[in-house]
Amino acid sequence: MQQVPFHFNASKNLEILSKTAFLTTHYAGKTNVMVTAWGALGVMWKLPVFVAMIRQSRYSYELIEKTREFTVTFPYTDLSKAAEVCGQSSGRDVDKLALTGLSTRPGRTITTPVLDVPGMHLECSVIYARLMSADKLNEAIQELWYDRQRNNYHAFFVSQILDSYITP
Numbered sequence: 355m356q357q358v359p360f361h362f363n364a365s366k367n368l369e370i371l372s373k374t375a376f377l378t379t380h381y382a383g384k385t386n387v388m389v390t391a392w393g394a395l396g397v398m399w400k401l402p403v404f405v406a407m408i409r410q411s412r413y414s415y416e417l418i419e420k421t422r423e424f425t426v427t428f429p430y431t432d433l434s435k436a437a438e439v440c441g442q443s444s445g446r447d448v449d450k451l452a453l454t455g456l457s458t459r460p461g462r463t464i465t466t467p468v469l470d471v472p473g474m475h476l477e478c479s480v481i482y483a484r485l486m487s488a489d490k491l492n493e494a495i496q497e498l499w500y501d502r503q504r505n506n507y508h509a510f511f512v513s514q515i516l517d518s519y520i521t522p
């Protein structure tokens with residue numbers, strides 16, 4: 355395990371994120387993993403942040419609302435098989451760790467674990483959450499991403515990155 359600044363490998367990590375990164379949540383002794391390809395890495399209120407964009411319908415949304423924390427993994431190995439499961443089925447219906455064979459290692463600063471895969475991991479604690487509101491949204495984006503999923507807007511979970519590290 356190598357601790358690194360939150361912006362370490364930023365270009366590589368954002369490239370990975372734009373295709374497939376993983377977001378892990380943990381509640382009541384159970385861990386859930388979803389695929390995420392939308393999000394932002396940056397600085398807000400002088401803090402390193404990751405902004406997760408999670409639709410209200412996701413089980414992950416429910417869990418983050420409860421725990422206010424999650425981890426993000428940018429995998430440095432091919433996880434396309436696991437991504438199929440984690441990006442298409444819901445933790446409400448299945449145990450995705452059992453289905454994929456993915457395992458976890460404990461978080462260092464929060465209760466939520468990180469995926470035990472080669473990659474870079476962020477431990478995130480929500481400091482501000484906001485559901486999108488239709489009246490402030492660009493029309494083209496509304497039409498493209500929300501007209502067919504009415505009332506399934508994303509929430510922006512602005513989260514302080516408490517720890518960031520690479521695992522082999």
Ligand SMILES: Cc1cc2nc3c(=O)[nH]c(=O)nc-3n(C[C@H](O)[C@H](O)[C@H](O)COP(=O)(O)O)c2cc1C
Nearest residue numbers: 389390391392408409412413414441442443444445
């Ligand atoms: C490539 C890819 C990227 C995705 N990115 C997001 C995302 O950024 N936000 C989101 O809410 N859902 C995203 N999804 C959908 C969720 O991963 C999917 O609905 C998942 O089943 C939710 O799991 P959950 O109900 O256990 O939270 C993505 C799916 C794929 C395949």
